[in-house]
Amino acid sequence: MLTNEQEQQIVQQILSGDKEQYAVIVREYQQTVSNLCYKLVGNKLDVEEVTQRVFVELYTALPRFRYASRLSTFIYRITVNVVSKMLKHDRRIVSYDAAPESDDRDFQRSHEEQLIKEEQTRRLREAIGHLKHEQRTALVLYTYNDFSYNDIAEVMQVSLAKVESLIFRAKKNLQKMLV
Numbered sequence: 001m002l003t004n005e006q007e008q009q010i011v012q013q014i015l016s017g018d019k020e021q022y023a024v025i026v027r028e029y030q031q032t033v034s035n036l037c038y039k040l041v042g043n044k045l046d047v048e049e050v051t052q053r054v055f056v057e058l059y060t061a062l063p064r065f066r067y068a069s070r071l072s073t074f075i076y077r078i079t080v081n082v083v084s085k086m087l088k089h090d091r092r093i094v095s096y097d098a099a100p101e102s103d104d105r106d107f108q109r110s111h112e113e114q115l116i117k118e119e120q121t122r123r124l125r126e127a128i129g130h131l132k133h134e135q136r137t138a139l140v141l142y143t144y145n146d147f148s149y150n151d152i153a154e155v156m157q158v159s160l161a162k163v164e165s166l167i168f169r170a171k172k173n174l175q176k177m178l179v
Helices: 004-015 019-041 044-064 071-089 104-108 111-130 133-143 149-156 160-178
Strands: none
Touching (some): 004 019, 019 044, 019 133, 071 133, 071 149, 111 160, 133 149, 149 160
């Protein structure tokens, strides 16, 4: 992971005309952006397209980066904005891929336990996909990316109270859907 100073130096080099340094940013953040996009849109087929749009948007937005926060926060903000725009203009990416994830520990479980876990994961992913976009975004950033409420407020450009409300409502809505 790049330090804050390294990020600032790379951004300054890019803005000074060294376009090759942009590849460093893409390499450093591509997987993180892809993971966030997947969790926000859920459709594996569109993740690459959304990720590519994020990095195109980031390139054009770089001159607006003011070093007040980390570059990663700026990238998350752009990711959330790109996903929001795409959800408004392209309804097909709303479908949430409900394919369960598995890990090495699953092999140690009985077949029945694994089927139950997969069904629960599928239901949870499907329910998250049905949340309103703002609720889903706040919940994903909080739950999967371990963002603090303050970080979420900065990324989503909303108040701290709004973040608290979004996460509370997302959890309540998930409870209703999963009962």
